[in-house]
Amino acid sequence: MEMAMKLHIWLAGLAALAWAGFAHAGGVGYETVSVPVVGDRPLKMSIWYPTTAPEAAEPLALSSQVVAHGAPVAGQGHPLIVVSHGTGGSDADHFDTAQALARAGFVVAAVAHTGDTYDDRSRALRIIDRPRHLSVAIDYMTQAWQGHDAVDAARIGAFGFSAGGFTVLAAIGGEPDMSLTDRHCAVHPHFYDCQMLRMFPRQSATATVPAHDSRIRAAVIAAPALGYAFTPAGLAKVKVPIQLWRAEWDTVLPQPFYAETVRRNLPNPPEHHVVPGADHFDFLPPCSPALAKAAPSICGDGVFDRAAFHATFNAEVVRFFRKTLG
Numbered sequence: 001m002e003m004a005m006k007l008h009i010w011l012a013g014l015a016a017l018a019w020a021g022f023a024h025a026g027g028v029g030y031e032t033v034s035v036p037v038v039g040d041r042p043l044k045m046s047i048w049y050p051t052t053a054p055e056a057a058e059p060l061a062l063s064s065q066v067v068a069h070g071a072p073v074a075g076q077g078h079p080l081i082v083v084s085h086g087t088g089g090s091d092a093d094h095f096d097t098a099q100a101l102a103r104a105g106f107v108v109a110a111v112a113h114t115g116d117t118y119d120d121r122s123r124a125l126r127i128i129d130r131p132r133h134l135s136v137a138i139d140y141m142t143q144a145w146q147g148h149d150a151v152d153a154a155r156i157g158a159f160g161f162s163a164g165g166f167t168v169l170a171a172i173g174g175e176p177d178m179s180l181t182d183r184h185c186a187v188h189p190h191f192y193d194c195q196m197l198r199m200f201p202r203q204s205a206t207a208t209v210p211a212h213d214s215r216i217r218a219a220v221i222a223a224p225a226l227g228y229a230f231t232p233a234g235l236a237k238v239k240v241p242i243q244l245w246r247a248e249w250d251t252v253l254p255q256p257f258y259a260e261t262v263r264r265n266l267p268n269p270p271e272h273h274v275v276p277g278a279d280h281f282d283f284l285p286p287c288s289p290a291l292a293k294a295a296p297s298i299c300g301d302g303v304f305d306r307a308a309f310h311a312t313f314n315a316e317v318v319r320f321f322r323k324t325l326g
Helices: 002-023 095-103 127-143 163-171 180-187 192-199 259-265 289-294 306-325
Strands: 027-037 040-051 056-060 063-069 078-084 107-112 151-161 216-222 242-247 271-275
Touching: 027 095, 027 127, 040 095, 040 127, 063 095, 078 095, 078 127, 078 163, 078 306, 095 107, 095 306, 107 127, 127 151, 127 163, 151 163, 151 306, 163 216, 180 192, 216 306, 242 259, 242 306, 271 306
Parallel strands: 027 063, 078 107, 078 151, 151 216, 216 242, 242 271
Antiparallel strands: 027 040, 040 107, 056 063
16 A cells, blocks of 8 residues: 555655646746835845746755746746745755746745744744735735736635644634643643743734735645644634645644644545654755765754655645635
C-alpha cells in the first residue's frame, strides 16, 4: 500500500510538472516591493511571476535563484497565490515553491510578516495579527502592483507553513481559541510554541478574532502551528478546499497536537499528505552551504532527501492549485 501511494504521488508530480510546462513556457520574473500600510510600518513582499525575459542567477538571502529581476509580466489572467512564512522567517523562505508556481502560470506574493522575521522578533507572539497582512497583499496585487492587470482577482489561493499555516487557517475563516495555549503549555512546557511564550513578553489579546478574507478560494497548509487552538467550532466556517501536509517526525510541532488536530476538526476532509521521514523544517527549500553553516538547525541531518521531496512537494502544490482555482 505504501509503495502504491508513493508511486501515485510520483506520477501525480510528473503530471503537474508536465502541465506547468504547457501553462508557461517562459521564465520567472521577480521583484521586491514595500507596501504602505495605514497605521503601521510598510509591508515587505517578494513577488514571482511568469515572464518571457531572460533569466540570470542572483543572490537571495543566503541562497540564490535564477530569475528575470524586474522583468515585465507575460500573459493575462494569472491566478494569485499569497504566501505566509513561519515565525522568524522571511518572504524568501519558500522561493522554490514560488518559482514552481510562477513557471506554472501563477503570480506569487510572499509577505514578510512585520515584527516576526529573522531580523525583527518584536511581534513574534502577535500571531493573531498576521492574517491582515495577507489581505494587504491581495489588495496590493489586485489593485496597485505594476502587473495587477495580469492577475485574475477571482482566482486567489494561499500557502502557509508553520505559523504561516496558522495564518492561512485564520484568513480562510478559522477562529482560534488562544486561551487553550495556557492549558497546552501546562502539560507540554518543552514544546517549541510554549518555549516561545516564555522567551517573549506576552502580547495583549484584545484582537481575539483574526481578519478573514473571503477572496481566498483554496489553501495549502504545511505543519500548522497552534493547531490545538482550532476546535471544531473554531473551524466550522472554513469551507475552501485545503491541501494539508505534515512531517512524519515533526520534532518542532509533534503530533497529534498540531496538523492532526486540524485534520480531525476541519468540517470537510482535506487532501492530506504525511511525508515519511521528514522533520518540520523539511518544508523549507534545500539549504545552500552558507545557510547550512549559519542556521544548521533548519537544514536537516543529511539523511532525508529534501531536494527529492521538494520536487514532489512543489509539483503537488501546483497540481492542487491548478485543480481548485482552475
